[in-house]
Amino acid sequence: MKTYLLPSKFLVPSGIIFYASVLLGVLFIVFPDLSQNLSIELSVPNFFWKDADNLLVEKSFWIQNNMIDELLTLLLVGSGLIHLFSKEKQEDEFIMQLRFHAMKWSYLLNFTVLAIGSLLVYGLPYFNMMLFCLFSQLLCYHLVFRIFVLQHLRK
């Protein structure tokens, strides 16, 4: 069966990097001082500088920014996508169906959390929850898919 997936050799390394970056992301949220200590200060262009809020970011095109969270985001999304699009050791059409089911359930779970959060969470915590939901889609998919695959292989 012809698929457009990456070779299975990418599966384990990308998985390790993905879950490590998720763990690091959670640590950065729980201990905000950690990202300050691991500072990578760079001068970067701020394309929406006219709309910038002085409290969060200065109102100029070139700004000084700690790039650690941006790098972590790229690492998390990049490794997450590679892990998502890597073949399983024994990839077949049943596994492709499991991918589809996992995608469906991860959408449902993620947007249920977002919908409930919209009714129960307000202010800055709501912003943080939205940030969490941005990445939890990927995490949710990986976890649901892995559970489905393990259930399938156990039979």
Next chain:
Amino acid sequence: MKNTIKINRTIQGLSQEQLAKAVEVSRQTINAIENNKYFPSLELGLKLSQILKCSVNELFSLD
């Protein structure tokens, strides 16, 4: 939809593992098809009929 893969496989003297190898899927997938947990694609259905030496109509039928 029901199927007679298990019967035809036994007639041909093949194990799930051997059939899986012949049609390039996992043994678990053959098991899922035999237990009506998964309905194979047309491509896989045709491959199964070729290996099990019977027509697709003999292998699969509507309930």
